[in-house]
Amino acid sequence: MGAGREVSARWTAILLAGQRPGVDPLAAAFGQEWKALVPIAGEAMLSRVARTLLACPSIGRVLILAQTPDALLTGDCAWLADEPRVGLASSGGGIATSIAVVAGGPAAPWPVLATTADHPLLTVEMVEAMIAGSAGADVAVGVVGRRVLLGRYPDNRRTWLRFADDGWTGANLFALRTPDAIRALDAWSTVEQDRKKAIKLVWHFGAWLAIRAVTRTITLAGAMRRAGRRLGFDARPVALPFAEAGIDVDKPADHALAESILDAREAG
Structure with missing residues (x-):
């Protein structure tokens, strides 16, 4: 590695x-x-x-x-x-x-x-937490837990990947620390079209891992570790404690929520 x-x-x-x-x-x-x-x-x-x-x-x-x-x-x-x-x-x-x-x-x-x-x-604190959490990996993916995000914004709709430890949504933060990360990018290019379809995404990494994910008998960290080892790199999730890290702006409802959050930050 x-x-x-x-x-x-x-x-x-x-x-x-x-x-x-x-x-x-x-x-x-x-x-x-x-x-x-x-x-x-x-x-x-x-x-x-x-x-x-x-x-x-x-x-x-x-x-x-x-x-x-x-x-x-x-x-x-x-x-x-x-x-x-x-x-x-x-x-x-x-x-x-x-x-x-x-x-x-x-x-x-x-x-x-x-x-x-x-x-x-995105905030400076999110970026620095992501970088710190990626230490020792070739590739790390920022995620936010379902309990963290919905605990603060219960009406927000996200795509959730459900594992034994929690449901997870992406934080649009990817740490690529070493040249071995190119292998991860090569793998990602083959599954990119299914990134919003949880079941299809997991199946790309093998039937055994997909079954473990579907039955929720493996954690996200365990699944990423196994998938990465199979492809020749060390991969891990970085669970961010910021609910807002899991909210990107794809549609008008996201925009309205994000704008209200930014207005509150500036007022505070």
Whole structure:
């Protein structure tokens, strides 16, 4: 395994700001071509997430990855063009393959933290907790437990992966610490289309593991450890204690909730 072979003291943050082909419903609802430019609490989501990443002590550089990244540097996001710690790269047909092209290269040396522009509730504390929790792994995935999220926002709807210890939803935070993470990206590229379908996703990693997951006789950490070992890397979840880490903005209801949370933060 490659754990511990980081080549940089500070992390590169890959900020995913692209979108799938066709009209994005959230962008259209706000009169935008690009989802990343949808405003929330008075600022474009892309700008807000980039500011958070640049404020993190562990992050040395931010690389914005999108189909046409130059088109995003307008309005609230114009400042990014003059920020020396921000770079741009064009994405390809899939998230995992696009990250794999740049991860470990000059623009994004190891270790790498990937997150998304539709995560405007991201905080410095979340990022630093994610990085700290990933220590010793090749790959770590940020997650939020069902009890944590619904205990604070009981009406919020998420996609849950249910295991023996809890139901889990993604936090759109991925720590790629070593070159062995490329194997994880290769694996992810084959299952990406099923990431919102829990049963199909687990079946990609073998029938035995799928049965254990379906019967909830294995924890998420146990499942990730076994799947990673099978594919040649060390993988683990990082259970984040922040309910808001599990809320991204995909639809108007998410936007309304996130905006109310941001307004409350600023008022507080």
